[in-house]
Amino acid sequence: MSFIAMNRFKVRHGHEEAFETMWRDRESRLNDMPGFVEFRLLKGPDGDGFRLYTSHVIWASRADFDGWTRSQQFRDSHRGAGNTTTREALMGAPVFEGYDTVLHQS
Numbered sequence: 001m002s003f004i005a006m007n008r009f010k011v012r013h014g015h016e017e018a019f020e021t022m023w024r025d026r027e028s029r030l031n032d033m034p035g036f037v038e039f040r041l042l043k044g045p046d047g048d049g050f051r052l053y054t055s056h057v058i059w060a061s062r063a064d065f066d067g068w069t070r071s072q073q074f075r076d077s078h079r080g081a082g083n084t085t086t087r088e089a090l091m092g093a094p095v096f097e098g099y100d101t102v103l104h105q106s
């Protein structure tokens with residue numbers, strides 16, 4: 001079954017457009033990786049001073065995700081993750097959650 005990797009971001013109000021643009025303009029290396037199925041950036045509800053976003057990546061397996069995290073493509077994609085724009089936009093570090101699929105229906 002597939003594996004879903006998600007990172008939750010609390011984006012300060014007023015930084016949403018820049019955050020979305022950063023994701024849109026990034027050099028994604030996901031398509032280079034075996035087992036990559038799909039990526040989505042999800043915009044969630046407002047919180048106290050922030051908008052919640054989640055990056056949602058579906059992998060064919062947990063092993064494929066683990067391979068991504070150890071790859072040069074991963075390092076290249078995350079090279080600018082702690083830059084000034086990101087620090088100004090985020091309220092704290094992203095929160096990672098990984099899930100093994102136990103039921104899939106389409």
